[in-house]
Amino acid sequence: MINSANETPLVSFSKRLLEPFIIVGTLYLLMLFNQESFTGYYLVLIIIAFFISSFVFDQIDPSRGLRSGSVILYGRDIFTGWLVIVFVLVFIGYASALSYQFFDTVMVEWFLITPFALLSAHLAVRYLTTKLRKEGEVRTAVIVGASEAGIRIAQRVEEFPNLLMQLEGYFEDRNVSRNPKGMNAPLLGRMDEVSAYVRLHNIQMVFISLPMSAQPRIHKIIDELKDTTASVYFLPDIYTFDLMQARFDQIGGIPVVAICETPFTGINSLVKRASDIVLASLIQLLLLPVMIVIAIAIKLSSPGPIIFKQRRYGLYGDQIIVYKFRSMTVAEDGDVVVQAKKNDQRVTRLGNFLRKTSLDELPQFINVLQGRMSIVGPRPHAVSHNEQYRKLIKGYMLRHKVRPGITGWAQVNGLRGETDTLDKMKDRIEFDLIYLRNWSLSFDLWIIFRTVFIVLRRDNAH
Numbered sequence: 001m002i003n004s005a006n007e008t009p010l011v012s013f014s015k016r017l018l019e020p021f022i023i024v025g026t027l028y029l030l031m032l033f034n035q036e037s038f039t040g041y042y043l044v045l046i047i048i049a050f051f052i053s054s055f056v057f058d059q060i061d062p063s064r065g066l067r068s069g070s071v072i073l074y075g076r077d078i079f080t081g082w083l084v085i086v087f088v089l090v091f092i093g094y095a096s097a098l099s100y101q102f103f104d105t106v107m108v109e110w111f112l113i114t115p116f117a118l119l120s121a122h123l124a125v126r127y128l129t130t131k132l133r134k135e136g137e138v139r140t141a142v143i144v145g146a147s148e149a150g151i152r153i154a155q156r157v158e159e160f161p162n163l164l165m166q167l168e169g170y171f172e173d174r175n176v177s178r179n180p181k182g183m184n185a186p187l188l189g190r191m192d193e194v195s196a197y198v199r200l201h202n203i204q205m206v207f208i209s210l211p212m213s214a215q216p217r218i219h220k221i222i223d224e225l226k227d228t229t230a231s232v233y234f235l236p237d238i239y240t241f242d243l244m245q246a247r248f249d250q251i252g253g254i255p256v257v258a259i260c261e262t263p264f265t266g267i268n269s270l271v272k273r274a275s276d277i278v279l280a281s282l283i284q285l286l287l288l289p290v291m292i293v294i295a296i297a298i299k300l301s302s303p304g305p306i307i308f309k310q311r312r313y314g315l316y317g318d319q320i321i322v323y324k325f326r327s328m329t330v331a332e333d334g335d336v337v338v339q340a341k342k343n344d345q346r347v348t349r350l351g352n353f354l355r356k357t358s359l360d361e362l363p364q365f366i367n368v369l370q371g372r373m374s375i376v377g378p379r380p381h382a383v384s385h386n387e388q389y390r391k392l393i394k395g396y397m398l399r400h401k402v403r404p405g406i407t408g409w410a411q412v413n414g415l416r417g418e419t420d421t422l423d424k425m426k427d428r429i430e431f432d433l434i435y436l437r438n439w440s441l442s443f444d445l446w447i448i449f450r451t452v453f454i455v456l457r458r459d460n461a462h
Contacts, residue, residue, distance in 0.1 A: 019057040020050045022121050023085075026114050030106050041101040045089070052088055055442030056081050075119055082115045088449070096286075138166045141205035144194055144221060146172045146183050149235040150209030154185055168203065191217065195224035203228075209235040245437065262401040263439035271441055276375050279448075280368040291362055294325055294354065301350045302329065307363055312380035317400045320372040322380055323363035327351025358455045364406045376444040377405025378432035389425055399432040409435035409443075412450040 024046045031038060060081045093099030141157065143150040150170065157167045169188040188197060198206060206225060210218055218234070225232050245261040264272050295306045307323050314320035328346045347355065354360040367373040373380070378399040381389070390396045410416075410431035415424065435443070 018121060018125065019081075019118060020053045022118050023053045023114055024050050026117050027106070027110050030109050030113070031103075034103060034106050034109075036103045036106050039101070041098060044098070045102065048092065049085065049089060051442055051445055053081075053085050055440075055446055056084050056088075058442065074122065078118050078122070079115050082118065086111055138164050139204040140166050140168055140201070141207065142168050142171060142188065142194065142198065142203055143185075143207045143209055144171045144191055145209035146170050146174070147209045147211070147235070150207060151183060153207050153209070153235065154183070158184070165205070168201070171197070191221060194221060195228060198225065198228045198230050203230050206230045206232045207235055208232065212236055245439075260398065263436060264402060268439075272374065272444075273371075275441060275444065276368050279375055280365045284365050284369070287362060290359070294359060294362070297350055298326055302348045304329070311383045312404065313383060313386045313400055314372055314380065315400065315403045317397060319383060320367070320380075320404075322373070322404075323366055325354055325360040325363060327354045327360045361406055368406070372403070374403040374405045376407055376435075376447050377402050378408050378435070379411060379428075380404035389429075392422060393426055393429055395433060396429055398436065399429060402436060407447060407451040408432060409447055412447055412454055416454075 027042075027046060027049070028038075030036075031042065036042075060077050090099070093102075143154060154167055157163060157165045167185050169186040170183065171189055171191050171194045172187060173190050194206065197203065208218060208221060222232060245258065245263045298306050304326055306326060308326040308328075309321050309323060311319050312322045327348060328351055329348060351360070364373055365375075368375055386396075408431070410428040413431055415428045415431060435447075
């Protein structure tokens, strides 16, 4: 994918932040117009609306309507996305009783005006982009090597005209019949003809898409291109690897390519931890009375401790202690741990209710505040299960590159409860790795949102 460093500021902003900024900006302007005081409740609303709108419009991608030339399709997607956001905000507002803290007139005006503001903003961006293209503000580009990485770049340029790039074609030494599918741009010549073509046509961008094994040829092409003013980008064939959070980085000033890395580095680490602390604190405060009642009920209904503690693997495979409300007559934490099954006789009557409603997981928010767990992440398994499955499933331990979670992508896709077959565990691990490859804060919020409905349906909990 073309890095944001290669995008114009207008394109970069419109792709990532236009909708959230229009949404929160409209709310703020309406508050000023109605002389409404800016309280902490409005700050919370702005933060929630920003992240929810980022996720919703990223999924809907309303700009596809403009790319196809259909303003009607675009308008439909804008209004659909905004209705989804309004529904989620109203649900959160009434569920948390925060809706009564806002001025009704401001909220009604915000709900009605925002979709038209979004439509106007995107049409303005489209107008400016079209104007720039007509004025010649388009960067010409060629691709050296018709590899998979080169095809990906070409597809992005074709799919997103707002990138303000024009692909002239490819340079390739192989026979045309051997070129991969998806190579729609013309073949301009052989690789040794690149620099001459770039000089003659004043090409601004050159993407070298050759395998890393072709190092001598790459050096020769780059040396020849130094006699031009073109910007040169190398696209390594890292798609041959099973990538997880792949990116370019530096270690002591030396450039490296991260192939398998945690998503929580740099600012992402701060964002993840901050969201965990804020959400876990709010949930603990809201559910403290419920937890007290559950603790008393456990103590009165059956002998044994209130809290069940078990060793599990945490971040980087270090052992941690995970808390749960005790729901069984046993507290296994040895070399052999038998998973709870449907109609398990070891589960108490109260424990059966706690497990079906997932209320037995509530003490794990304490683990989150301790820094041992996260609200969203791969579910932690008993140490004995880890030692069993790491030998049977390739990539099993990669899930421990992040803190384990109370809920996760696997759980909201039906992979909760007992894993009585190896295939079920393989499916769970695959979903965990998908989460690691695609993490974002909006992805976390979506998983939390889906978890609420799954818990209410009580699927696969026993």
